[in-house]
Amino acid sequence: MYESAIQPPVVDPTPIFELFRGSYGSELLTAAVAHFDLFGCLSERPMTLEELGDQLGLQPRPANVLVTALRAMDLLQQRDGKLCLTALASEHLVPGSRLDCGDYLSLAAQSPGVMSMVDLLKSNKPLGAEGDSGTAFIYRDGAKSAMDAEASARHFTLALAGRAKNVAPALAEVLPIGDAETLLDLGGGTGIYSYALLQKNPQLAAVVFDRPDVLKVAQEFAETYGVTDRVELHPGNMFADPLPQNVDAVLLSNILHDWDVPECKQLIRRCVEALKPGGRLFIHDVFLNDSLDGPLPIALYSAALFSLTEGRAYSEAEYRSWMTEAGLASKAKVPTLVHCGVIEGVVK
Ligand SMILES: C[S@@+](CC[C@H](N)C(=O)[O-])C[C@H]1O[C@@H](n2cnc3c(N)ncnc32)[C@H](O)[C@@H]1O
Structure with missing residues (x-):
């Protein structure tokens, strides 16, 4: 008897995938606060994605992944083609502001997941690209896969x-x-x-x-x-x-x-x-x-794809x-x- 590939699940598994990908949200947010001072930068003036990437030392792909996630979290918004802080980020994530929570988030600054995300954002290379294991899911001639x-x-x-x-x-x-x-x-x-x-x-x-x-x-x-x-x-x-x-x-x-x-x-x-x-x-x-x-689940999945591929x-x-x-x-x-x-x- 062969298995069916067309019998659908009784219960939709989507929440399990969302919970699994949730860690990317805290890694990106902590990286933005504790390693890139992204909210401090944008509190000085609105910037285009390209300007922000240049300011933070991020290439277009990591800048895109980070900013998409922060926009999906309602921390950044775009006005007239420029990125600026939302009310939530202005009040609570600008360093030195009265109700700044940044130091609290920075408690996770050195956690392995955050440190690894910071390296990936800075290098724009997927996990395994430079080691012996090779990259997951992708093959290109001349690179370890x-x-x-x-x-x-x-x-x-x-x-x-x-x-x-x-x-x-x-x-x-x-x-x-x-x-x-x-x-x-x-x-x-x-x-x-x-x-x-x-x-x-x-x-x-x-x-x-x-x-x-x-x-x-x-x-x-x-x-x-x-x-x-x-x-x-x-x-x-x-x-x-x-x-x-x-x-x-x-x-x-x-x-x-x-x-x-x-x-x-x-x-x-x-x-x-x-x-x-x-x-x-x-x-x-x-x-x-x-x-x-957004939507946030896809923005977080985007960070997973960015990390692995x-x-x-x-x-x-x-x-x-x-x-x-x-x-x-x-x-x-x-x-x-x-x-x-x-x-x-x-x-x-
Ligand atoms: C993310 S998986 C998708 C697998 C499947 N289509 C799915 O939807 O689950 C990407 C697939 O592309 C294959 N792949 C990556 N680079 C390739 C290449 N240059 N030539 C052929 N296949 C490649 C990988 O081996 C892997 O099976």
């Missing part, structure tokens, strides 16, 4: 299954796969999302494209879900190797948030090249508000602009589960 060593690839791939098992039934339910016969699941990991779509759509076949050690796990999962006869496992580097061509649909599930903007644009372009005329790209991910000021969470507007640039007509976002949703882009 945890996805290219069997034990760590297995560990991280199985970890993601904890979310994918819960979300895949929702994706299979809402994804308008129509009469598509071929799906390319780029960076497919365990392949669970594809396997749910295969169980739901009997005419469909899928290619799961990922690193060779990850695909060992995808093979096991294909057996568990009883879809081996309709799955091809394709090892490669999605940035450099030829992708299967002339497919009806491409799925990028939780992929683009691992990469910086130039890589996101490159991947979307490569997906469009792989698609048939009229083919469809599905971006399944989380989405910040277009104004990059070369990416961050992006807004729907950011994704749509890259899709348009690549020649796709995008449709309205449809929610799945655990803050995820899917945007469909059709090759014009």
Whole structure:
């Protein structure tokens, strides 16, 4: 008897993911107060994001992640294109002000999580990038990757299954796969999302494209879900190797948030090249508000992505602009589960 990939959870697991990601909020807030004097800086004058980044010695990606979280916490706001303090931050986080709570927050200034976050913000490099372990979830030629060593690839791939098992039934339910016969699941990991779509759509076949050690796990999962006869496992580097061509649909599930903007644009372009005329790209991910000021759970997840990978969470507007640039007509976002949703882009 095979397992079902399309049986949804009885209880929505989203609160567990939110609680788990909560630590990023206190790390970013403590770093801003105790290590960057961010509120002191902005109490002197409003600044653009670029000016603030320069002042604090932060590159655009860490500046974006930190400021998005503080805006989502209602500590910063944007007026006329410049960042300034909210009433909450003005009264309680400006050093030396009568009701300043900064010293209280600074009790955690030297805690390992805060110190590590400060290093990551300053260096703009993900955890593991400079050690022997390599970075989790991403592979680029010439850099050490945890996805290219069997034990760590297995560990991280199985970890993601904890979310994918819960979300895949929702994706299979809402994804308008129509009469598509071929799906390319780029960076497919365990392949669970594809396997749910295969169980739901009997005419469909899928290619799961990922690193060779990850695909060992995808093979096991294909057996568990009883879809081996309709799955091809394709090892490669999605940035450099030829992708299967002339497919009806491409799925990028939780992929683009691992990469910086130039890589996101490159991947979307490569997906469009792989698609048939009229083919469809599905971006399944989380989405910040277009104004990059929340929601808080996504802003905190963005900090997690920033810490572990070369990416961050992006807004729907950011994704749509890259899709348009690549020649796709995008449709309205449809929610799945655990803050995820899917945007469909059709090759014009
Ligand atoms: C965050 S995981 C997403 C997995 C799955 N799509 C999901 O939604 O759970 C990113 C996946 O991309 C794969 N990946 C990263 N860089 C890659 C590359 N250059 N070529 C192929 N696969 C890559 C990783 O091995 C990993 O399985």
